[in-house]
Amino acid sequence: MQDLAIQLQNVSKHFSHFELKNINLTLPKGQIMGFVGANGAGKSTTIRLIMGLMQADKGNISVLGQSMPQMQTQIKRDVGFSSEEMKLYGAQNLAWHIHFIKNVYPNWDDNYARELLHRFDLNLEQKIKQLSKGQHIKAQLLLVLARQPKLLVLDEPTTGLDPVARQEVNNELALILKDEERTVLFSSHNTADVERISDQITFIDRGRLIDSQDKESYLENWRRIQLELPTDLPLQPSGSVIEVEQNGRIASVISNQFEPLILDAYQQQNIKILAVETMSLEEIFLANVNYRRQVQQKGAR
Numbered sequence: 001m002q003d004l005a006i007q008l009q010n011v012s013k014h015f016s017h018f019e020l021k022n023i024n025l026t027l028p029k030g031q032i033m034g035f036v037g038a039n040g041a042g043k044s045t046t047i048r049l050i051m052g053l054m055q056a057d058k059g060n061i062s063v064l065g066q067s068m069p070q071m072q073t074q075i076k077r078d079v080g081f082s083s084e085e086m087k088l089y090g091a092q093n094l095a096w097h098i099h100f101i102k103n104v105y106p107n108w109d110d111n112y113a114r115e116l117l118h119r120f121d122l123n124l125e126q127k128i129k130q131l132s133k134g135q136h137i138k139a140q141l142l143l144v145l146a147r148q149p150k151l152l153v154l155d156e157p158t159t160g161l162d163p164v165a166r167q168e169v170n171n172e173l174a175l176i177l178k179d180e181e182r183t184v185l186f187s188s189h190n191t192a193d194v195e196r197i198s199d200q201i202t203f204i205d206r207g208r209l210i211d212s213q214d215k216e217s218y219l220e221n222w223r224r225i226q227l228e229l230p231t232d233l234p235l236q237p238s239g240s241v242i243e244v245e246q247n248g249r250i251a252s253v254i255s256n257q258f259e260p261l262i263l264d265a266y267q268q269q270n271i272k273i274l275a276v277e278t279m280s281l282e283e284i285f286l287a288n289v290n291y292r293r294q295v296q297q298k299g300a301r
């Protein structure tokens, strides 16, 4: 069996107005997973459960082979976690934080910390409370990255950063990708970031995982097909076609399991194929969420 950094089996968590339902998720070691969902989809809740900061109502969670939350103290050294909720000590500067963390975590890498300090354009002596929001996020990331943990769990690491800082952080994550021993789970609203640096993609919507797969084969499955129909009668979705937009005799359809046979089937109905287009992760995410919500609504009726 492949070595897993994170495994969730049938995990559920119920709040008064929200339910995270039957989450099954596996992240193999050495991979970087982008965890994508709209506001309130359940990303932070899932991450809190993984980190043992909250207890699931049901299901099993294991992190680096250890059960959570029972073994959270034992695995803390190997897991680096960063989220907006975690505040640094405002009255102290970055040098103080580095000194503190270095004493706790033996894998602390001074050279890497210096490189990050330079690349993130941070000042060791400036008090944390004087930092801008973006600088605070970068300081937090420096402290967690330089520990060289085996697993990094980052809750929206690039939210609130300007495009330049976002690129700096993404570049660091992309560098980590080259190290086959290290694993990253990061949540994001930004599908462009996720498309660029992840090798696993997980979509969550309204507390349910809607897809979790390796990026290459996932992107390969989705296509938008432009069609010219023989008449303007409405074209119905069928098979792997999940969305049809039609204007007269011109239609644009989306397939979530594309194969050339779909084109043959259209041609047999005298439908002309105008174009077969790949889709960005953003387009796929939006189409997928719309489709899943429609299916859910139909099921609920």
Ligand SMILES: Nc1ncnc2c1ncn2[C@@H]1O[C@H](COP(=O)(O)OP(=O)(O)OP(=O)(O)O)[C@@H](O)[C@H]1O
Pocket: 015, 016, 017, 018, 037, 038, 039, 040, 041, 042, 043, 044, 045, 046
């Ligand atoms: N401790 C809690 N008690 C009650 N409800 C909660 C609690 N924590 C989260 N929720 C609810 O669970 C839902 C999911 O929240 P969560 O923070 O996991 O979403 P998210 O995907 O991280 O969203 P965002 O992108 O906006 O940060 C929300 O409706 C939120 O109000």
